[in-house]
Amino acid sequence: MRSFWAMVRANVKMSSRNRGALFWNLAFPALFIVVFGAIFGRGAITTFHVGIAEPASEFGEAAAREMEANPAFMVSRGPAEEELARLRGGERDIVLTFPVAEADGRPAATLYYDMARGPSEAMAVGVVRQTLNELAGGEPAAAIEEEPVDAQDITFMDAFLPGIVAMNLMNAGIIGLSTAFVNYREKGILRRIRVTPFPLTSFIFAQALSQLLVVAAQSIILVALAKLLFGFHLRGDPLAIALTVAVGGLTFLAIGFAISGVARNAEAAASYANLIAFPMLFLSGIFFSMDAAPGWLQPITRALPLPYLVDALRDLMTRGAGLTAVWTDLLVLLVVFAVAMTIAIRFFRWDASGAD
Secondary structure, three states, X not given: OHHHHHHHHHHHHHHHHOXXXXXXXXXXXXHHHHHHHHHHOOXXXXXXXXXXXXXXXXXXXXXXXXXXXXXOEEEEEEEXXXXXXXXHOOOOOEEEEOOOOOEOXXXXXXXXXXXXXXXXXXXXXXXXXXXXXXXXXXXXXXXXEEEEOOOOOOOHHHHHHHHHHHHHHHHHHHHHHHHHHHHHHHOOHHXXXXXXXXXXXXXXXXXXXXXXXXXXXXXXXXXHHHHHHHOOOOOOOHHHHHHHHHHHHHHHHHHHHHHHHHOXXXXXXHHHHHHHHHHHHHOOOOOOOOOOOOOOOHHHHXXXXXXXXHXXXXXXXXXXXXXXXXXXXXXXXXXXXXXXXXXXXXXXXXXXXXXX
């Protein structure tokens, strides 16, 4: 038994001396606490901005009062045309109109939504519909019609898949390439390439091209799977989508190269990659809207590259927009690519010792 406790003490000492592991094991949970706590706070899960079109029926006035008393809703009132315009502009999550006449003797309402804004829109539709039905006396006491503001029939998967494709591009570049390149350096592969006629630039280009081909194939598989199982609609120009995927892939590959230049070993590269990738994963609108995030967090989300790729792919794949609608997103991604490549070149090392 004495030897057992001696081994426990020895393991505790060895673990406590690995300060890097201790830091990252604490930093990541703390990061999630800060991010999700800042977004969702201590109250309701999220806040939905609902527009009430005027004039409203008696049922509509009761619904407006009910939502105004609920901290989960932020209610605005105005003419239907103005509220719908704000919905299209992203200033409203839902817009409700309440005809004075009731259908089949039941309270009536029309619920307008824009599913192209992302998965959180489906949650907003469900929460508002449930609130209206409960107010009317229970399902299906109210005659509620759902109308998309977009002429296209956009489904949940139509809005969700572009974010998943963008996430896959980020993971392949930041997490996959950074650790692989550091492993090449630690194993002496880069040093051996240095003394061969094969140029390093060709080696890096081959790595980038192979990664792009892999993620392109993965993206095609994801689109095919979503279409086969959930009826995904690909509306945009395939060439424009392919160009956006290439720009996004190169951007995150460049970030991966930059991480591999700064990191001293594979463990550090994995930690840096996760530190960069995980916040973007939850602050880019892939799974939920960032509209409810506090003001101090909004500039941070705009400084991250992944939201621009998510928005560009959603505009192209979901709305069927052209390159002219996403050129600013692509420009931001190209700027990030240039900055990341500059860092990668500046801190590039042939071997683990740091020798040139």
